[in-house]
Amino acid sequence: MKIPFAKVSISGNEYKYLTEVLSSGWLTTSSKALDFEKQFAGYVGAKYACAVNSCTSALHLALEAIGVQSGDKVLVPSLTFTASAEVIRYMGADPLFLDVDYSTGLVTTSILKEALKRNGDIKALILVHYGGQAARMTTPEGDGIIEICRQYNIRVIEDAAHAFPTKHEDQYIGTFGDITCFSFYANKTITTGEGGMLVTDEESVYNRARTMRLHGIDKDIWQRYNTDISSWEYDVVAPGYKYNMPDVNAAIGLAQLEQAEYFRQERQRCAEYYYNELSQIPWIDLPVCMGPLEHHSWHLFPIIILPESKVSRNEFIDQMTDKGIGTSVHYKPLHRMSYYRDTYNLDPDDFPNTEKIWKGLVSLPIYPDLKDTELKYICESIRLILTK
């Protein structure tokens, strides 16, 4: 068998909407992107959505829109992709890296409180919903992550690259923090090839992000090309970026959005299969799902090979590869990446849980097209490798 780690599902209106774009006479940002924004905002229940060419762009625009400046301090977990932290450096600000909970890979309220005891004057938190599970945004006691940040006047940007569609307490991720950023990269839960979405309820943030996503121009100039508007004139109000989402990508996104809940259910099927088949195998820890399975987007299924196992994490990955099974590691933590380690003089001992996680960390395949026969083969292979 050959089982890739990730595989996109194209089973809906992707070709139909793409054909509409290709025959429209205009391939970049226009009505499909606007439609995608509207539908996406409606899905998560946010007031505004701004379609961009990646989640990285969305995170950058988010920090810019809330006025993060050189020398500001921004909290971010170490167990994440570099995009979550590099955008802080784009602004000349400094990341303060957080440990995460061992069983979920998430920043917890106690980790956050501990960090706030040690560091004053924090401008923002970039919060990652690791693997597709929501962090504890709010609690009945009023001491959830959002509530703590409000107390300290810390702006919250949610890195929801893994978390669509994800819920916390029956509410979609997208409306808890000040700004939420989603990824539609090729391996994500819905994809546009490359793409991202910034959502917010704040009109001023939305207006700034929309302007900065297209060169700092004061109006959506693509309207000049395909409407009856004759005005060619525009102003540049800031040195913006080139982050807009072309209609070619938005067409795929619209079709994927229609299937988002079906995709999520199919990934949940994979997760349930893994829980049923792997929970009895010694030498591994499985990811803990805190709430109902239905609230999790199941972007990742990361398992941890325990130190007591005779097979190391790297040997495990090699043997899975020999059996034709693709795996990945999410992530080698940022405190171990040479740039962050050396720039900020980071010590692994300050990240005990992240260290314990990453040394055994392996992500298993999890996607809608993964068949039960393939899941069976993956689970049998894991059992063989770990118990032989």
Ligand SMILES: Cc1ncc(COP(=O)(O)O)c(C=O)c1O
């Ligand atoms: C947690 C996290 N944040 C941000 C990103 C960046 O997403 P994009 O590739 O859309 O820029 C990724 C991509 O994998 C990610 O995993």
